[in-house]
Amino acid sequence: MALLQCQFSSATLEIQASMNVILPQGKAGPLPTLYLLHGLSDDHTAWCRQTSIERYASEKGIAVVMPAVNRSFYADMRHGARYWSFVSEELPELARSFFPLSPLREHNFAAGLSMGGYGAMKLGLSFPDRYAAVASLSGAMDVHRLAVDKFAGDMVNVFSDPSEIPGSAADLFGLAESVKGASAIPKLYQACGTEDFLYEDNIRFRDYCRSLELPLTYEEEPGTHEWGYWDRKIRRVLDWLPLAGNLS
Template sequence: MALLQCNFVSETLEISASMNVIIPQGEKRRPLKTLYLLHGLSDDHTIWCRRTSIERYADAYGIAVVMPAVNRSFYADMAHGAKYWTFVSEELPRLARSFFPLSDRREDNFAAGLSMGGYGALKLGLSHPDRFAAVASLSGAVDVNRLVAEGFGGDIKNIVGDTNSVVGTSIDLFALAERVADQSGSPLLYQCCGTEDFLYEDNIRFRDHCRKLGLPLTYEEEPGDHEWGYWDLKIQKVLSWLPL
């Protein structure tokens, strides 16, 4: 495996942006199946490599892993900030495929993430079911409605602006799940959360919502908190779960 830090200019963000990329060596299985692996609120593009053995885990599956930096954006086109949703959903895949031998086929593309990144991965899959075969959320911040209602610091105001509700909007995972359920071809969904995690109740609500809609959801829970020991174990489960 090759681990590369890629610095490039993002026209969408109008800044120099960064991503870490894991690429299998050799000529086999190209173009490559690709996992877009997303970081949490307090992290950056280096965190998965620093806190887990993702390079070693990915090697066993011959899969490329793209890990972008999106700051504290919640993978949104921010009300007071940059267009990180446009960046991660449109510009990033296009640029990554121009730099590296990555497949553009739906069946070869996946997304996963932790906390804020779990939200981002589900948002990618539910917003673009034609582009992703499977998406996974680890301890995801899945209920943005609650975060807005409870005034989750300055971050939420920067993301959604001066509003008291985002119910039914394009950043509401519950609404996105309903729209996908009304169509055909939902990506496979994987969701896990530790029972001691502060986001556990949010995850239970989203799990029950997806089950009621009949979406193809695999849900797992066990004792665990919002921490890297748990995510290091669960990203291995995600890789074994992906339809590779």
């Protein structure tokens, strides 16, 4: 595998942006691609520093794109930059212009932890025609509750009014309902440790997706909000993705 640290100019963010990219060695493109998103306190280096994602991706022959989005909750922020537009529109186009990545839906996936789990689900449910599968690990599935109860300071910068989140384009529950019955629905994977502070939010989202009969794989086991858990589960995600050679 090749690990590239990439700094580039983002017209959307109006800054020099950063991403880490893992590319398979000895494999011709266009490559299947996983957009792997970081959590609230992390950056584009966190997945490589804290897990063995490079080794796991090498086993699967998949490219991995890891962008930096600061504490944006993958949103076009009220007080801040347009990180949702960056991740959902500009980043894939730029990454494909720099590297031999496939544009095909069946070759594109997203995953993330905590805030990044929310971002990955948001990508898949907002653009079901672009992603074949998305995965959330210990995801921040209910941003309305978090805006009110947990991260109120951050959310003031992100959203104009937390009371406007339910049913909006930022609400995973509303987005899940919007894809019910769609011709193209990505495979969904959700995992959360039973001792995680986000566990109850994950259970509510799981049950809601099941009520809508969405294609959700849900797994839980003892665990908290920590890298040992996410290292184990990202390997499981790569086994679960609909890649050639995977059985599940």
